[in-house]
Amino acid sequence: MISFETAFQKVMAFATDYGTELVPLKNASGRVLAEIIAADRDFPPFDRSTKDGIAIKFTSHTISNRVYSIAGLAQAGSPQQELLDTGSCIEVMTGAMVPKGADTVIMYEHLSKSEDGRSFTLEQEVKKGQNIHYQGSDTGEGESLLPTGTVLGPAEIGVLASVGKSMVLVKKLPRIAVISTGNELVDVDQTPRPYQIRKSNVHSLQALLGKEHVVADEFHFQDSLEKLKQELQSVLDNYDVVLLSGGVSKGKFDFLPEAFEALGVTKAFHKVLQRPGKPFWFGRHNTSNTVLFSFPGNPVSTYANYHIYFIPWLNKTLGVHAPGFDVFLDEALANTTDLTLFIGVSTNLENGKLIAQRISTTGSGDLLALAKYDGFVKIYPGQKIEKNALVPFVPTKPLGE
Amino acid sequence: MISFETAFQKVMAFATDYGTELVPLKNASGRVLAEIIAADRDFPPFDRSTKDGIAIKFTSHTISNRVYSIAGLAQAGSPQQELLDTGSCIEVMTGAMVPKGADTVIMYEHLSKSEDGRSFTLEQEVKKGQNIHYQGSDTGEGESLLPTGTVLGPAEIGVLASVGKSMVLVKKLPRIAVISTGNELVDVDQTPRPYQIRKSNVHSLQALLGKEHVVADEFHFQDSLEKLKQELQSVLDNYDVVLLSGGVSKGKFDFLPEAFEALGVTKAFHKVLQRPGKPFWFGRHNTSNTVLFSFPGNPVSTYANYHIYFIPWLNKTLGVHAPGFDVFLDEALANTTDLTLFIGVSTNLENGKLIAQRISTTGSGDLLALAKYDGFVKIYPGQKIEKNALVPFVPTKPLGE
Structure with a gap:
């Protein structure tokens, strides 16, 4: 069985560029x-007034008590006006072009208006060039804004x-099919018989993919080798990525690995030294290049491996840089196994620190625990962790929500 | 002018329950x-095998080398079988019901099969009750799962x-209208004249609301009092919330406050001791109860006030608990004004700590700086901050992305 690190590298090696679209x-x-x-x-495209007030031409006479007669009004969204002399002003609104011939804007709050409404008197000191957002001061034409x-x-x-x-x-986002397997599964709107359960993984996966803006198509395959092969062939022909849950354990009806092989999917690995999510099967079709993430059927394993493998694969595929980070684990912990452990935790931001706290669970079938997880902390084989040590984190929810 | 705290309380007081929907x-x-x-x-709905292997009835003879003849096969999704004697076993697959009469599951890896394929021999110690996920062990019928x-x-x-x-x-989500104002604005697909700019705030607001699962309707109002009143009346009749940008400053064409009043919208406040976002107008219609967030027109002010006021209002409206948190600011800072300052920062998770770093900007018209912000740190009037002190944070992007 391969280590988690090797498995992760093999998954990342199959990141694929699916091109672009408008x-x-x-x-x-x-x-x-x-x-x-x-x-x-x-940006701005012109010298733009940042205040409501008047525009003037600054001179050595621009001092308190100086009177300016009103020569016009410049509204935002109107063509540029022109100021013709230094004894006049043009009223300017926020967002308007500063008039030709003017170089300074004075806000109404620093002015008094004459009784006849024809002039303003300065009531405060004025700085040449004030209250103007200069053309090109944010960015010049042709400059790169977003990479x-x-x-x-x-x-x-x-x-x-x-x-x-x-x-x-x-x-372009990959075309993704989400497939559930297992004869025990019935649809959400059906009443299960005592030995049946309702599908849940495909609904979680659809919601997860929705957050990545992927609208995936959904399929259910019964546990029959011949049917599996037929249905899988059509999926391989039409999708870039297939996410499956179930059918990859050691059971008599776990036909997926056999079906994959028969249809020309090359196995990269099956089973990883990790918990949860150990019986993970991963491979790629020889000709269509469809990538298959075949997760174990239980909810925690599917959910964990989606975040551990699929999300980094998708980020690499799309060219998104998503650096990992560490959190403080609020207890001591010893991993005495040869497996990489992913332990479900909730996180809290306390005094600027990100503190993780383990969520108790009844095991990998425990769908309810998932709703309490903010992510998984990663503990290496044989690793001993002191209380409040920093450990690598795999987020499953946005932090601070 | 009122303080930020007073303004915030007034906004939160208008949180409204819009009911529920299926x-x-x-x-x-x-x-x-x-x-x-x-x-x-x-949950689980039955005693469920967690392994592929055999189910037996545990007795004092269940020890290594003991041989069990195969009496049947229990597939996941099939009705319960019955184990009739302690010398036999039934093969069980993961997810299958444990047969009646059986109480212990042994995985294939701990068994060897006889040459004739009719029996299994135990190769390891067995613990009574192992590898069974017991009925109701996650949750009992009727128990509350999600509040x-x-x-x-x-x-x-x-x-x-x-x-x-x-x-x-x-x-139910409120019905929201997003309105831009200002004669200087043209549509994205138009070529602006030298004194015009393209609309951007409504597009940012639409994208922001989309993250809250709100599909808002979009309007543009020209700077004319009569037109404003007509168009606003129809919006007040049809929407629960109106987000406006522009038209609330001191300018000659800032007709919104006058239009609001004429149409029966009661002002809660206009202008707040804060930067950016000072000329914020907030009120509610007397009869329709439509809530109006009328943001200043520049991009930084609209973006800031959306996160500072609207998101907490929406969370309270929907009954979502979203506790705030603090971050470390990586520089010393003195707020010598009487305004509450909201300073745009990027954040990094370094060694489990959330560190904020100021983004330089050319002012409140600086749309480009917004793309670099992860949120705003809040600095109170007159407050002095030491380097690396904890300060309250208003996130604008999910952390760790």
């Missing part, structure tokens, strides 16, 4: 940018909008 | 549970599936 801006949230976004003009590989969050969507990207080139 | 399980991800989920049967207020993540979706919730009662 999507409308409103569907780009959460996707990974596949082009360099450059400024299509200066490829950027995950497009709300702020990035705002940047894309401001440079006119109504269509955005993003990394 | 949604299909596949659309329930990320929603907030509005019913108690109880186990519809024991109301649970945010439904992938693990919770798995729990819901397993108890047959194909339809789930969740908290």
Whole structure:
């Protein structure tokens, strides 16, 4: 049986570039940018007033009590006006172009208006050039704003909008099939017989993939070798990635490895020195290059291996840099096995520190414990951990939520 | 002008319960549970084999070298079998019901099969009751599994599936309208004239609301009092919440406060002692109870106030508990103003600690800086901060991403 590290490297070696596609801006949230976004003009595109007030030409006479007669009004979204002399001013609104000939903006709060409404008097000292957001001061035209590989969050969507990207080139997501196996499984809306249970893993996997913006198709395969082979062939023809749960243990009806082999899927490994998730089968089809993550059927193993293997594989596939991090484990722990252990924990941010606390569980069938996990801490074979030591962390929920 | 704390309390006081709705399980991800989920049967629902091997009745003769003749095969998903005598065994697969009369499961790895294939010989010590996941050991029928207020993540979706919730009662989300104002704004796919800029705030807000599973409708209002009043009236009639950006400063064309008043919206406050986001207008309509968050028009102010006010308001509205937390700021800082400052930072998890680092910016028009923020640190008026002190944090991205 291979070590966790070897298994992980083999999975990562099959990261695949699925190319790029153009999507409308409103569907780009959460996707990974596949082009360099450059400024299509200066930002701001013009000398922009940052206050509501008046624009003047600064001279040595621009001092308190100086009076300026009102020569015009510049609204945001209107063409540039022109200030013709140093004794006049043009009223300017926030976001408006500073008038030609003006170089300084004074906010209303620092002015008093004459009774006839035709002039303003300065009531405070003025600094030449104040209250102007200068053309190109954020970025110059042509400058790179967002690099490829950027995950497009709300702020990035705002940047894309401001440079006119109504269509955005993003990394294509793999076409994914999620497959449950096992004759004991019935659908959610069915009443199980005493020896049956309802499907849950495929629903969890769909929800997990949804967070990665993948809409996966769902299949259920019965435990019959011939049927498995037929149905799997069609999946291999139509999908880039297959996530399976169940059917890869030592049981008499665990036909998947045999079906994989018969259909030309080359095994990278089967079984890993880890707990949970040991009977994990991983491979790739010889011609279609479809990648198969075949997880053990119990909920904890499928959930753990999805986060341990699939998410890093997907990040590498999409070119997303997601550095790992450590957490403090609030108890001492000794791993006396030859397995890499992944222990479900909840995490808390206490005084700026990320503290992990073990969640008690009845074992790898314990679906309920999963809902309490924020992630898994990783303990190496033979490793002894002191209380409050830093240990590597595999998150399963966003931190701080 | 009111303090940040007073403003925050006024916003939170307008949290509103919008009721509940039934949604299909596949659309329930990320929603907030509005019913108690109880186990519809024991978990597991039967004594379940956790290994592939044989089931036997344990006796004082169950020792190494003991031979068991094979009396049957129990597949997962098949009705319960019966073991009739202590000299026989029934082969059981993982997930199968333990046969009636059997009480112990031995995995294939601890057995050898006879040449004629009719019996197994024990090769290891056996513990009575081993390798059985007992009926009800995770949860008993009727026990509560998920409380109301649970945010439904992938693990919770798995729990819901397993108890047959194909339809789930969740908290209704408010109907939200997002409105941009300002004559200087043009659409993303238009080429702005020199004095125009493209809309960006509404796109950021849409992407932000999408993360909360809200599909908001989008409007643009020109800077004309009469038009504003007409269009706003229809929005007040049809939406629970209105998020506006722009039109609430001191400018000649900042008609929103006047329009709000004319239409029966009561102002809770206008302007807060904070930076960015000072000219924030907040109120509620007298009869429709529509809540209006009217943010200043510049990108940083809108983005900041969305996270500072709207997200806590939405969490309270939905009954979601989202405790705040602190981060270490990696520099000394003195707030010499009478404003509560929100300073944009990036965060890193270093050695289990969450360290914040200030992002340099050219001001509140700086859309590009937003993409680098992981959140804002909050510095109180007059507060002096030592280097590496803990400060309150307003996250704008999930941590560790």
